[in-house]
Amino acid sequence: MKKAINDKNRCVACGLCSTQCSRQAIDIYRGCYAVVDSKKCVGCGLCEKACPAGSIKICEGEDTGI
Numbered sequence: 001m002k003k004a005i006n007d008k009n010r011c012v013a014c015g016l017c018s019t020q021c022s023r024q025a026i027d028i029y030r031g032c033y034a035v036v037d038s039k040k041c042v043g044c045g046l047c048e049k050a051c052p053a054g055s056i057k058i059c060e061g062e063d064t065g066i
């Protein structure tokens with residue numbers, strides 16, 4: 001199943017992705033970058049469209065942090 005994955009190095013922590021997510025799957029970790037809860041994410045892609053930094057991508061599988 002496709003999931004949103006965030007590139008923490010590009011993220012500017014604006015929070016727009018979080019406001020778009022109907023599943024409440026995104027939190028801004030300590031005000032620094034967006035973190036996606038892969039258990040809640042359904043891969044709809046709304047966060048990817050909303051992100052001005054282009055840091056979120058929809059990919060097959062979940063973020064392993066590698």
Ligand code: SF4
Pocket residue numbers: 003004020021022023024025026036040041042043044045046047048058
């Ligand atoms: S892909 Fe959809 S469900 Fe997943 S985090 Fe982004 S907006 Fe939320």
Ligand code: SF4
Pocket residue numbers: 006010011012013014015016017018033034050051052053054055056
């Ligand atoms: S919209 Fe993009 S830049 Fe803004 S918090 Fe989400 S991932 Fe980071």
